Amino acid sequence: MKLFNLKTIAALVASMAVFSGSANAEISLRFGYEAPRSDTQHAAAKKFDELLKEKTKGEIKLKLFPDSTLGNAQTMISGVRGGTIDLEMSGSPNFTGLVPKLNVIDIPFIFKERAHAYKVLDGEIGQGLLKELEAQGLKGLAFWDVGFREFSNSKYTVTKPEDIKGLKVRTNQNPMYIQAFTLLGGNPVPMPLAELYTALETRAVDAQEHPIGIFWSSKLYEVQKFISLTNHGYTPLIVVMNKAKFDSLSPELQQTLLDSAKEAGQFQRELNEKNEKEIIEKLRKAGVEVTEQVDQAPFKAIIEADVRKAFVDKHGDELVKQIDALAQ
Numbered sequence: 094m095k096l097f098n099l100k101t102i103a104a105l106v107a108s109m110a111v112f113s114g115s116a117n118a119e120i121s122l123r124f125g126y127e128a129p130r131s132d133t134q135h136a137a138a139k140k141f142d143e144l145l146k147e148k149t150k151g152e153i154k155l156k157l158f159p160d161s162t163l164g165n166a167q168t169m170i171s172g173v174r175g176g177t178i179d180l181e182m183s184g185s186p187n188f189t190g191l192v193p194k195l196n197v198i199d200i201p202f203i204f205k206e207r208a209h210a211y212k213v214l215d216g217e218i219g220q221g222l223l224k225e226l227e228a229q230g231l232k233g234l235a236f237w238d239v240g241f242r243e244f245s246n247s248k249y250t251v252t253k254p255e256d257i258k259g260l261k262v263r264t265n266q267n268p269m270y271i272q273a274f275t276l277l278g279g280n281p282v283p284m285p286l287a288e289l290y291t292a293l294e295t296r297a298v299d300a301q302e303h304p305i306g307i308f309w310s311s312k313l314y315e316v317q318k319f320i321s322l323t324n325h326g327y328t329p330l331i332v333v334m335n336k337a338k339f340d341s342l343s344p345e346l347q348q349t350l351l352d353s354a355k356e357a358g359q360f361q362r363e364l365n366e367k368n369e370k371e372i373i374e375k376l377r378k379a380g381v382e383v384t385e386q387v388d389q390a391p392f393k394a395i396i397e398a399d400v401r402k403a404f405v406d407k408h409g410d411e412l413v414k415q416i417d418a419l420a421q
Contacts, residue, residue, distance in 0.1 A: 120153045122179035125163035125172070127286045132310035133368065134182065134330065135159045137237055137361035144353035153346065155180070165285035173335050174230040182332040184239050186267030191229040195222055196404055197412045199269035202389065202397050204327040205420045207366065212419050214329055218412065223331070232339040234354035237330035238362045240304030245313065245320040247299055250384055252321060254278070254391050263289055263301040270326070272403060273396045286311065293317060304328065306365055309372045314381045321384040325392060332358070
């Protein structure tokens with residue numbers, strides 16, 4: 094009888110171990126984003142998933158929802174905060190309503206080059222900004238890449254500020270960009286990326302400003318035949334996770350998520366830099382006029398000081414000075 098009981102107990106323990114292992118293998122996280130499958134954001138999301146599966150031996154896997162399947166950026170951010178979506182990524186301007194200090198990233202011309210932006214975002218400044226998202230129920234995992242923003246329109250070549258006057262320009266809802274294009278004489282029209290193609294096609298708006306990778310992957314070249322590489326601002330992606338969900342994981346799994354997110358972000362940055370020249374040639378073959386050499390000085394003269402002042406008046410000049418110092 095004792096032997097039978099011992100065998101029974103052993104069998105129960107073994108089955109519980111198998112069940113426990115099976116449960117651990119089923120941490121499936123829903124990850125939403127606006128970009129289409131053809132964009133490097135999707136490639137980076139797949140890389141993120143691969144890294145997590147490898148490093149956790151299958152304990153964590155991602156379910157990917159590209160192309161605004163789970164809604165626009167604001168809808169998904171709300172979903173992550175509420176716990177109906179586990180992870181989301183979108184451009185930093187979409188988070189400035191929750192953490193207004195993030196607007197510092199969107200000050201036109203604040204980043205001199207990619208290396209400057211990466212130094213800021215991956216260092217103390219960027220990590221401090223991610224930390225502020227926690228009070229809003231979000232865990233910032235890493236900064237990925239949208240890129241330097243370029244200006245396109247359906248009417249004519251743009252090389253100077255006067256060319257923008259009177260154009261209806263799609264922007265995101267960030268006040269930095271709304272103010273900048275108002276100063277340039279344009280008429281800013283904030284709207285989600287998912288609505289942009291149709292708005293351009295129907296001429297509800299004349300122009301838009303996105304990094305060239307988004308311009309290509311979202312097929313905006315089909316409805317915009319002029320693009321000028323103005324590099325007027327740099328936008329990172331922010332990958333966020335529901336903070337309660339993140340906190341519920343073991344410290345080891347938390348660190349794996351952070352490390353894998355950073356590694357996938359580096360993968361995407363390198364992919365974007367590699368692809369840019371190739372995309373320019375593809376655009377030209379598609380009939381788009383690409384103006385590569387644009388004098389930034391007259392644009393800066395009109396918008397930089399006023400937009401910086403608007404940020405400093407609200408938040409002080411400490412962050413701006415720290416970012417400027419890292420450009421040296």
